[in-house]
Amino acid sequence: MISVAQALQTVLNSTQGFGVEEVPFLKSVGKVLKEDIVADRDFPPFNRVSMDGIAINHRFFEHGIIDFNVEGIQAAGAEQKTMTIDSNCMEVMTGAVLPINTDTVIRYEDVQIKNGIASINLNILELGKNIHSKGKDRIQGDLLIEKNTIISAAEIGVIATVGKATVKVAKTPKVIIVSTGDELVEVNENPLAHQIRRSNAFTLVSLLKKLGIKAKTSHIADDKEVLQQKIANYLKKYDVLIFSGAVSKGKFDFLPAVLAELKVEKLFHRITQRPGKPFWYGVKNNKPVFAFPGNPISTFVNCLAYFYPWYYKSVGIKVKEEMAILGEDVSFKPSLTYFLQVKLENKFGHLVAFPITGNGSGDLASLIKTDAFIQLPNDRVEFKKGEVFPILKYR
Amino acid sequence: MISVAQALQTVLNSTQGFGVEEVPFLKSVGKVLKEDIVADRDFPPFNRVSMDGIAINHRFFEHGIIDFNVEGIQAAGAEQKTMTIDSNCMEVMTGAVLPINTDTVIRYEDVQIKNGIASINLNILELGKNIHSKGKDRIQGDLLIEKNTIISAAEIGVIATVGKATVKVAKTPKVIIVSTGDELVEVNENPLAHQIRRSNAFTLVSLLKKLGIKAKTSHIADDKEVLQQKIANYLKKYDVLIFSGAVSKGKFDFLPAVLAELKVEKLFHRITQRPGKPFWYGVKNNKPVFAFPGNPISTFVNCLAYFYPWYYKSVGIKVKEEMAILGEDVSFKPSLTYFLQVKLENKFGHLVAFPITGNGSGDLASLIKTDAFIQLPNDRVEFKKGEVFPILKYR
Numbered sequence: 001m002i003s004v005a006q007a008l009q010t011v012l013n014s015t016q017g018f019g020v021e022e023v024p025f026l027k028s029v030g031k032v033l034k035e036d037i038v039a040d041r042d043f044p045p046f047n048r049v050s051m052d053g054i055a056i057n058h059r060f061f062e063h064g065i066i067d068f069n070v071e072g073i074q075a076a077g078a079e080q081k082t083m084t085i086d087s088n089c090m091e092v093m094t095g096a097v098l099p100i101n102t103d104t105v106i107r108y109e110d111v112q113i114k115n116g117i118a119s120i121n122l123n124i125l126e127l128g129k130n131i132h133s134k135g136k137d138r139i140q141g142d143l144l145i146e147k148n149t150i151i152s153a154a155e156i157g158v159i160a161t162v163g164k165a166t167v168k169v170a171k172t173p174k175v176i177i178v179s180t181g182d183e184l185v186e187v188n189e190n191p192l193a194h195q196i197r198r199s200n201a202f203t204l205v206s207l208l209k210k211l212g213i214k215a216k217t218s219h220i221a222d223d224k225e226v227l228q229q230k231i232a233n234y235l236k237k238y239d240v241l242i243f244s245g246a247v248s249k250g251k252f253d254f255l256p257a258v259l260a261e262l263k264v265e266k267l268f269h270r271i272t273q274r275p276g277k278p279f280w281y282g283v284k285n286n287k288p289v290f291a292f293p294g295n296p297i298s299t300f301v302n303c304l305a306y307f308y309p310w311y312y313k314s315v316g317i318k319v320k321e322e323m324a325i326l327g328e329d330v331s332f333k334p335s336l337t338y339f340l341q342v343k344l345e346n347k348f349g350h351l352v353a354f355p356i357t358g359n360g361s362g363d364l365a366s367l368i369k370t371d372a373f374i375q376l377p378n379d380r381v382e383f384k385k386g387e388v389f390p391i392l393k394y395r
Numbered sequence: 396m397i398s399v400a401q402a403l404q405t406v407l408n409s410t411q412g413f414g415v416e417e418v419p420f421l422k423s424v425g426k427v428l429k430e431d432i433v434a435d436r437d438f439p440p441f442n443r444v445s446m447d448g449i450a451i452n453h454r455f456f457e458h459g460i461i462d463f464n465v466e467g468i469q470a471a472g473a474e475q476k477t478m479t480i481d482s483n484c485m486e487v488m489t490g491a492v493l494p495i496n497t498d499t500v501i502r503y504e505d506v507q508i509k510n511g512i513a514s515i516n517l518n519i520l521e522l523g524k525n526i527h528s529k530g531k532d533r534i535q536g537d538l539l540i541e542k543n544t545i546i547s548a549a550e551i552g553v554i555a556t557v558g559k560a561t562v563k564v565a566k567t568p569k570v571i572i573v574s575t576g577d578e579l580v581e582v583n584e585n586p587l588a589h590q591i592r593r594s595n596a597f598t599l600v601s602l603l604k605k606l607g608i609k610a611k612t613s614h615i616a617d618d619k620e621v622l623q624q625k626i627a628n629y630l631k632k633y634d635v636l637i638f639s640g641a642v643s644k645g646k647f648d649f650l651p652a653v654l655a656e657l658k659v660e661k662l663f664h665r666i667t668q669r670p671g672k673p674f675w676y677g678v679k680n681n682k683p684v685f686a687f688p689g690n691p692i693s694t695f696v697n698c699l700a701y702f703y704p705w706y707y708k709s710v711g712i713k714v715k716e717e718m719a720i721l722g723e724d725v726s727f728k729p730s731l732t733y734f735l736q737v738k739l740e741n742k743f744g745h746l747v748a749f750p751i752t753g754n755g756s757g758d759l760a761s762l763i764k765t766d767a768f769i770q771l772p773n774d775r776v777e778f779k780k781g782e783v784f785p786i787l788k789y790r
Contacts, residue, residue, distance in 0.1 A: 075577065109644075137760055149763075152601065152789065154695070154762035154789065158763060181471055197557075205421060207548040300552075346718055349719050351744045365434075365532055368544075
């Protein structure tokens with residue numbers, strides 16, 4: 001048995017990258033950026049009019065002139081024009097280039113235009129007003145998005161602006177999720193009295209989908225030879241193997257033995273935690289094998305507590321630990337790290353975790369009412385309302 | 396001009412459903428459930444062994460007996476067996492049905508088995524120990540997942556368990572996102588000095604993708620006739636139209652006029668907020684038209700502040716308002732609701748919002764450094780560190 005911290009460190013010591021691929025930029029949402037995005041030109045690329053109105057030479061206004069002949073219009077998307085007579089004005093549109101020989105924009109709200117003459121209704125006017133000047137936000141060559149950022153809508157806008165029609169992102173690992181257990185039947189089957197339907201494999205598929213990983217699934221009966229043959233094949237074909245079940249002390253829990261025979265090096269088996277204690281973890285040729293216990297909550301929490309961090313580190317994402325405030329006193333006697341299901345509530349900016357106690361690690365339906373697990377350390381028995389602990393969110 | 400609260404209420408008053416579709420359960424992740432999920436049998440469906448070990452009749456242990464002949468094995472997935480001799484024991488595996496004529500399970504850790512006899516190393520043993528009894532979690536017919544829940548990995552496990560190979564979910568609306576502006580060129584083009592690349596349409600596509608909506612995009616030049624013709628067609632083909640640009644006071648901001656001519660009823664134009672003030676909103680035959688101002692941050696914040704709540708209500712999701720604690724003093728003079736960009740940090744369970752001031756609504760790249768907008772009300776000028784306000788998160 002090892003501690004949660006030791007187990008996590010072991011898992012994090014066996015991460016690896018899966019290479020880089022180039023995808024059309026709109027397909028990159030949710031993926032991990034694997035190149036720096038730099039400004040291809042200044043932002044904005046020209047002195048940009050930021051209000052609809054008129055552009056003038058400020059010095060005339062300074063000298064008390066408020067009426068200006070309208071010489072023409074500078075539209076957004078039109079080539080930059082030149083105002084030929086210094087004391088005239090040009091009508092200018094938001095997004096347009098500021099015309100040559102003008103330096104200040106007055107918005108339509110502060111102007112009256114009649115018979116080709118614009119009169120300004122202002123007493124004070126700042127030089128350069130309503131102009132978003134060239135390079136004000138960023139200059140050409142500036143780093144806009146750092147490598148290893150998760151691409152969201154905000155990044156998509158910038159990537160489009162700098163003209164990256166395709167973008168380099170982290171490849172995701174090839175993962176197979178294998179359920180075991182002779183009691184399991186398929187979702188579309190009617191179980192007999194002693195059977196239940198497969199569910200853990202699909203829960204895991206959904207948890208991995210949230211990371212952008214499209215995992216395959218498989219089911220293997222509790223038969224040592226079949227297990228050995230199939231797993232040998234999966235170890236060749238996939239980057240990561242995830243199991244659910246067959247790692248405990250049962251007569252038909254063949255997995256640890258089979259994995260040993262296949263020369264998967266065991267890095268640990270059993271962690272001082274509840275639920276999820278009998279988690280078996282090993283590697284072969286740098287390929288990790290996550291063999292989770294078969295109880296639904298055990299599988300679920302171990303995926304969040306170990307596979308997620310393993311994946312984040314593998315693809316280069318830094319994830320900040322999230323914390324929540326315990327909403328009720330909790331007492332837990334066993335000398336184990338307790339992953340307690342909680343409902344999270346944002347109470348005036350305070351993230352409060354209310355414990356929801358299910359009926360143990362088999363109570364799948366209890367996950368519906370919770371949002372996260374709060375991680376209570378194993379060196380104490382009493383945990384007080386108001387204390388702060390790390391959480392593993394799954395919504 | 397109307398207030399943010401009035402604008403939001405107007406938008407929420409024009410929601411509508413888009414019907415229900417049935418999809419394979421594994422494709423339902425992220426979608427909105429449109430049927431109640433009930434237990435098809437008891438959970439667990441039988442008295443389920445929850446530890447690998449032996450099953451006995453407790454009364455023999457009560458009478459001081461600690462040695463039991465092993466009569467056989469009850470494996471998970473095997474039909475329920477009967478223990479024929481009351482004073483014997485059966486080996487039982489996690490997930491198995493408890494054999495008939497047994498009532499208590501002792502885990503292998505507390506037993507020694509030698510020559511077909513199991514000896515129990517315990518002084519105290521509770522009746523019914525290590526049995527997850529039939530119906531303990533839920534009974535047949537119990538409501539497990541309520542209609543209108545967003546389906547996550549937790550729900551997938553339950554849906555699989557009750558045998559719902561397909562599941563009813565909310566259909567998403569057909570949305571077209573239309574950018575306007577003659578200054579825009581495509582992402583793979585090289586803009587001339589006075590041009591920039593399209594980006595808002597793709598930002599919006601990504602923001603909608605987060606909701607599970609696959610939106611189409613289009614670009615229309617600043618030409619009144621073309622606008623009118625194309626929009627007339629979109630109003631027939633789509634459930635929702637989203638525009639970016641052409642709603643302000645510019646000479647080529649034809650959109651409000653064109654929409655009026657097409658008999659789209661204007662519900663409001665301009666909101667007392669910054670950024671995003673010139674937002675135009677209307678409906679035709681119950682189809683909403685969101686015409687956002689063309690500045691990147693304006694489009695972005697309006698999508699979060701108005702389209703998101705409109706969509707949530709339309710498909711039946713109740714979303715709780717999220718709040719954060721201001722991490723610095725902020726001063727904002729205009730009598731407008733201020734959507735201020737912030738970086739969120741979870742500090743010991745406190746969600747703290749640190750303002751990041753960009754260079755105004757055109758500064759797309761500033762979104763990279765922030766996670767949310769904090770909504771500061773328009774009836775005050777000073778906002779103090781430690782005060783709590785609603786946030787619109789986008790990561």
